[in-house]
Amino acid sequence: MTQSVVVQVGQCGNQVGCRFWDLALREHAAVNKKGIYDEALSSFFRNVDMRGGGNDPDIYKGKICSLKARALLIDMEEGVVNEILQGPLRDVFDSKQLITDVSGSGNNWAVGHKIYGCQYRENIVEKLRKTAEHCDCLQCFFIIHSMGGGTGSGLGTFVLNLLEEEFPEVYRFVTSVYPSGEDDVITSPYNSVLAMKELNEHADCVLPIENESLFEIVNKIHQMINSGKLGSTVKQNSLVTSSAGSAKTLQEKPFDAMNNIVANLLLNLTSSARFEGSLNMDLNEISMNLVPFPRLHYLVSSLTPLYTLADVNVPSRRLDQMFSDAFSRDHQLIQADPKHSLYLACALLVRGNVQVSDLRRNIERLKPSLHFVSWNQEGWKTGLCSVPPVGHSHSLLALANNTCVKPTFIELKDRFMKLYKKKAHLHHYLQIDGMEQSCFSEAISSLSDLIEEYNELDATKGGPRIDPLRLKIAV
Amino acid sequence: MSVVTVQLGQCGNQIGHEVFSALCSDVRGTHGLCSRKENESYHDSCKERFFCEEESGVPVARAVLVDMEPKVISQTLSMAARSGHWKYNSHSHFCQKQGSGNNWASGYSVHGPRHKEAIMNLVQKEAEKCDRLGGFFTIMSMAGGTGSGLGAFVTQCLRDAFPTSFILNHVIWPYGTGEVIVQNYNSVLTLSHLYQSSDALLVHENDVIHKICAQLMNIKQISFRDVNQVIAHQLGSVFQPTHTAGEGSSYSRNPLGDVMEALVPHPEFKLLGLRNIPQMPENSLPYSTFSWPGLTKHLRQMLIANAKMEEGIDWQVRPPHPGSSIPSTNKPLHFNTSIANLVILRGKDVHGVDLGSFQDPSLYTSWLNPQDAFSAWKTPRAFNKYEKSASVVSNSQFLLKPLDSIVGKAWNMFASKAYLHQYTKFGIQEEDFLDCFTTLEQVISSYTNL
Numbered sequence: 001m002t003q004s005v006v007v008q009v010g011q012c013g014n015q016v017g018c019r020f021w022d023l024a025l026r027e028h029a030a031v032n033k034k035g036i037y038d039e040a041l042s043s044f045f046r047n048v049d050m051r052g053g054g055n056d057p058d059i060y061k062g063k064i065c066s067l068k069a070r071a072l073l074i075d076m077e078e079g080v081v082n083e084i085l086q087g088p089l090r091d092v093f094d095s096k097q098l099i100t101d102v103s104g105s106g107n108n109w110a111v112g113h114k115i116y117g118c119q120y121r122e123n124i125v126e127k128l129r130k131t132a133e134h135c136d137c138l139q140c141f142f143i144i145h146s147m148g149g150g151t152g153s154g155l156g157t158f159v160l161n162l163l164e165e166e167f168p169e170v171y172r173f174v175t176s177v178y179p180s181g182e183d184d185v186i187t188s189p190y191n192s193v194l195a196m197k198e199l200n201e202h203a204d205c206v207l208p209i210e211n212e213s214l215f216e217i218v219n220k221i222h223q224m225i226n227s228g229k230l231g232s233t234v235k236q237n238s239l240v241t242s243s244a245g246s247a248k249t250l251q252e253k254p255f256d257a258m259n260n261i262v263a264n265l266l267l268n269l270t271s272s273a274r275f276e277g278s279l280n281m282d283l284n285e286i287s288m289n290l291v292p293f294p295r296l297h298y299l300v301s302s303l304t305p306l307y308t309l310a311d312v313n314v315p316s317r318r319l320d321q322m323f324s325d326a327f328s329r330d331h332q333l334i335q336a337d338p339k340h341s342l343y344l345a346c347a348l349l350v351r352g353n354v355q356v357s358d359l360r361r362n363i364e365r366l367k368p369s370l371h372f373v374s375w376n377q378e379g380w381k382t383g384l385c386s387v388p389p390v391g392h393s394h395s396l397l398a399l400a401n402n403t404c405v406k407p408t409f410i411e412l413k414d415r416f417m418k419l420y421k422k423k424a425h426l427h428h429y430l431q432i433d434g435m436e437q438s439c440f441s442e443a444i445s446s447l448s449d450l451i452e453e454y455n456e457l458d459a460t461k462g463g464p465r466i467d468p469l470r471l472k473i474a475v
Numbered sequence: 476m477s478v479v480t481v482q483l484g485q486c487g488n489q490i491g492h493e494v495f496s497a498l499c500s501d502v503r504g505t506h507g508l509c510s511r512k513e514n515e516s517y518h519d520s521c522k523e524r525f526f527c528e529e530e531s532g533v534p535v536a537r538a539v540l541v542d543m544e545p546k547v548i549s550q551t552l553s554m555a556a557r558s559g560h561w562k563y564n565s566h567s568h569f570c571q572k573q574g575s576g577n578n579w580a581s582g583y584s585v586h587g588p589r590h591k592e593a594i595m596n597l598v599q600k601e602a603e604k605c606d607r608l609g610g611f612f613t614i615m616s617m618a619g620g621t622g623s624g625l626g627a628f629v630t631q632c633l634r635d636a637f638p639t640s641f642i643l644n645h646v647i648w649p650y651g652t653g654e655v656i657v658q659n660y661n662s663v664l665t666l667s668h669l670y671q672s673s674d675a676l677l678v679h680e681n682d683v684i685h686k687i688c689a690q691l692m693n694i695k696q697i698s699f700r701d702v703n704q705v706i707a708h709q710l711g712s713v714f715q716p717t718h719t720a721g722e723g724s725s726y727s728r729n730p731l732g733d734v735m736e737a738l739v740p741h742p743e744f745k746l747l748g749l750r751n752i753p754q755m756p757e758n759s760l761p762y763s764t765f766s767w768p769g770l771t772k773h774l775r776q777m778l779i780a781n782a783k784m785e786e787g788i789d790w791q792v793r794p795p796h797p798g799s800s801i802p803s804t805n806k807p808l809h810f811n812t813s814i815a816n817l818v819i820l821r822g823k824d825v826h827g828v829d830l831g832s833f834q835d836p837s838l839y840t841s842w843l844n845p846q847d848a849f850s851a852w853k854t855p856r857a858f859n860k861y862e863k864s865a866s867v868v869s870n871s872q873f874l875l876k877p878l879d880s881i882v883g884k885a886w887n888m889f890a891s892k893a894y895l896h897q898y899t900k901f902g903i904q905e906e907d908f909l910d911c912f913t914t915l916e917q918v919i920s921s922y923t924n925l
Binding site for chain 1: 544546573575578620650655656657685698700702890893894897912913916917919920
């Protein structure tokens with residue numbers, strides 16, 4: 001069994017991260033009734049004996065003493081991290097896992113990346129090493145951050161770089177929250193594009209998220225509950241947005257519902273690696289199957305179902321509906337429509353009481369309406385995990401490497417160019433030590449190249465299928 | 476003689492468990508429908524082949540379990556122990572923490588050499604426990620990373636360490652519409668490597684077994700466990716003891732050697748397919764009766780029409796006219812030409828069954844005498860609650876189309892260079908791929924021109 005470490009950077013990163021740890025504890029509590037520290041728990045948590053008084057050695061077996069998250073919390077202002085440390089999750093983190101400063105990055109990527117990066121480099125490396133030492137077999141780093149600000153974006157991508165240098169063999173999965181069009185941070189296009197270059201070059205897989213999509217999903221759920229159309233009541237703790245049953249019973253903040261969706265994404269992504277199933281799908285398999293060319297590693301994700309009704313017997317029709325929903329526009333976590341673009345690869349990770357025949361039936365049913373690239377016509381990666389998420393009898397996570405990310409990137413480029421042409425706010429960046437005009441031109445060029453790669457693939461869509469000639473054997 | 480089973484990867488371990496379960500429950504069952512003496516003989520022979528005794532009296536499977544991550548092996552070991560009727564040796568397993576990530580190159584080039592010594596030590600220990608070693612039976616899928624890549628490496632090591640032993644690889648071919656996106660690459664790499672070191676490849680296709688579960692076994696929500704149990708039944712129908720030398724002889728003692736002798740006359744032709752009838756839900760068995768003529772007729776037509784199961788057989792397909800030598804291009808379409816066939820019959824009144832129709836020369840290529848191309852093994856002892864059961868193991872064009880399809884898809888992907896960076900980073904280069912494609916195109920060509 002392998003371990004993963006979560007590195008949460010900046011305000012967004014830490015708020016999402018906080019929700020993740022809360023829901024992870026809830027999930028394991030539901031599965032692990034006897035309170036034994038098992039392998040599944042060890043993938044994200046250490047079991048520590050607190051009586052040592054400062055030394056806190058790890059305990060590898062037996063009853064749970066005190067669980068500590070395998071995490072690094074980084075923020076250049078103290079507000080968010082302090083709040084976490086005063087909240088119900090305070091015992092899950094210890095002070096050795098935090099790196100904070102006071103004044104923040106002023107929504108400036110260069111401040112986060114160049115100034116704080118330089119300043120905190122050694123501190124970060126040391127803390128990463130310590131966390132890695134506590135791991136038997138470290139497989140993956142999960143980075144959670146936003147792209148539009150200064151810390152998450154700048155310092156977050158600095159840490160990404162660092163991880164590649166210091167731990168080249170460990171996978172780097174990045175969950176990035178992209179800014180929306182009406183973002184109130186004016187310089188978010190600059191920050192995002194500068195960060196994109198780092199993601200292009202140093203991440204193994206990126207899961208882009210857009211706030212708009214999360215917001216729409218939250219609204220959809222509210223509508224469904226309040227409309228009274230459903231008949232039976234909805235199981236509260238089954239909402240993909242809910243914190244019910246978790247440690248955080250204080251009043252929910254507005255972003256909590258949205259952040260819970262992202263937290264659930266990460267839990268489902270790692271479920272097959274932690275729990276048993278008839279067809280396991282580990283994190284290294286996700287990277288292997290969904291990344292056909294090194295730079296095309298942006299995966300569009302969708303989670304279903306969003307909620308479960310209280311009635312227990314789920315007819316197979318509802319199961320099929322779950323699969324259909326995973327491919328609909330409304331369930332994607334970015335503003336994109338994979339169904340009408342080109343699939344390079346698709347992964348389906350099912351949890352709960354679903355068998356291979358259900359999977360096969362739905363793949364057969366949905367395949368005709370989807371466009372797959374010519375060299376991967378039957379490119380499906382599937383996984384079956386027996387343990388369902390809390391409150392559900394089954395669930396589905398779909399990850400698609402699909403050209404539908406292109407519009408998101410094109411829009412980002414456009415917003416960038418609008419500012420850049422006028423050189424608006426550029427001086428805030430260029431006055432930072434280590435920043436030059438070339439940083440900007442290289443970043444936009446990297447993004448343009450990426451868009452071009454997607455363009456070339458899109459050009460093949462719908463064209464005639466010409467299979468390459470096979471080798472001929474002399475008889 | 477005893478057979479040592481090596482279970483590789485998630486698939487190999489899950490199937491291996493079902494196989495030993497099926498063998499054990501068949502032997503313990505009271506449905507033998509034969510004399511007590513026959514039953515005891517059968518029992519002893521099966522035990523010798525697949526199990527060894529422990530002081531506690533619980534039979535211990537002669538198996539080595541290998542996987543690169545721990546979840547499946549620990550599940551497999553505990554499920555077996557819980558049954559109370561058999562178990563695995565608690566030391567005969569090897570696992571790591573991280574898995575092969577569906578990457579053949581990782582399984583073959585990284586895990587293989589790294590863990591060769593530990594794995595071969597376990598195999599050696601099992602081999603030494605056998606009074607006489609009858610060979611190795613490996614179970615693996617070719618779509619993933621461990622079963623396929625590490626499996627290919629281990630097979631090579633077995634060949635090097637035991638140059639005179641028989642090696643039979645049981646290989647699972649994945650669903651056509653994908654379980655793993657790079658499954659066609661992994662399959663091409665596996666098959667071409669196994670072809671060098673193995674004596675024969677016995678193949679089961681997931682699509683075929685799935686259909687059997689759906690249409691014959693009437694299972695509504697088919698799980699991998701259901702699929703694996705059908706596979707285990709089919710394997711048991713081949714490897715449980717039989718009289719290979721006719722009525723009155725004792726049970727044969729060399730199952731793998733007998734298979735090779737019967738079916739693999741030429742090293743270019745190693746692909747073996749398997750068909751078994753009847754297959755039906757257990758609760759229908761008491762209400763069904765079978766006749767040998769009916770069963771053998773269906774089995775023969777399944778063979779020549781390349782039907783995957785006993786429903787939907789195309790009865791229009793007929794062998795070409797006997798006596799004339801017909802170039803392969805003029806042979807009737809869809810007709811499955813065989814190199815060699817082995818029919819296994821289990822159940823009541825088995826010794827009187829006439830299998831002359833299987834010796835029809837028009838079924839075969841012209842290289843062997845029909846008497847040499849066809850073998851029959853029988854036992855009056857019924858298998859796994861089926862009053863009568865018939866199987867055919869065939870070295871024929873059964874697998875030609877599926878193989879061609881896999882190679883075609885892999886080549887298509889290779890031409891676009893997709894995913895190659897995942898393999899080259901572990902040392903498998905484009906030239907290695909080309910070599911593998913060449914090997915398999917050669918195999919396809921050979922089988923096509925039968």
